[in-house]
Amino acid sequence: MSANPDNEISSLSELLTHAYAIEEDAIDRYHMLGDQMEVHNNHELAKLFRDLAGHEEKHAAEIKARAETIGLMNLKSSEYKWPDTEGPELAALDEAHYRMTPWHALQMALKAETRAFEFFDHIVNTVTDPEIKKWAEEFREEEAEHVTLVERLLEKNPEPPAGWADDDDPPNLQE
Template sequence: MNEIQRFLAHAIQLEKESSRRYAELAEAMTALGNAEVADFFQQMSHYSRLHQREAMERGGFHDLPKLAADEYDWPEGSSPEAAWGPVAPDIDVLGAMALAMHGEQRSHEYYQKIADETADPEVKAMATEFADEEAEHVEQLDVWQANLSKLSAAS
């Protein structure tokens, strides 16, 4: 991907999808009665909205850019954050964390691949920045998963 506007259009869509997915996970955790994890997922949804807004501002977009489905260049044909499908109504906390982790890892890999392959220095810099942010999210989820696994094993 060698055009900054095209890259940002993808980033905006990815973050929009991420925000929606985290909101779904927060809702599921609320229904499960786990307010702490629901709050964490709400916070992650908020961060995704901030990243989306940042990408829109950087691209000078006032509205979401409109690309047809076949104009997106996604791995495996769908946004890294859309690939995990709907949240099952009976999902447990560890399952929700695993879904979130899968999305964050795919998003990190997506941005990193763009950074590694682009010839455009502006796209490279921004994709690297976004990949680094996604890596931080993976680290946050690692900590949560480790703590939840310890709690689950102690029960």
């Protein structure tokens, strides 16, 4: 897997651009998962993913407002300095399943929010520019709140018993 561990955020605008992209990508990702669940008639999960997308939308709007004076950069996908193959706050697509339960979705979200926290935490611990550091601390704080929020939701949505993925019908022949 390719990753860019050595890259460091070097300006406030770049930090904001990454922070905004994290939220925008997360919105797309949750909608993508929502679409998948809709197509596969898992309506409970479709709604949950839409709610998660809505939550990220609010967050994205806040960042955009804060970036107004500093301005956002136009980066190509390869120019983002993600520690992994894509943005940190992204639910892993390969963990989706058509019969997944809220617990699974929240586990995906928890991992995503934790990765986002770690992304900003890394910046806080490595950058020298005090301004960038200050902003990164704020973003890290927000992500920590999100982690707590998801953890609280998980308390209400326990892990389903084994066999949650069972489907008595065989797959359908298509083309």
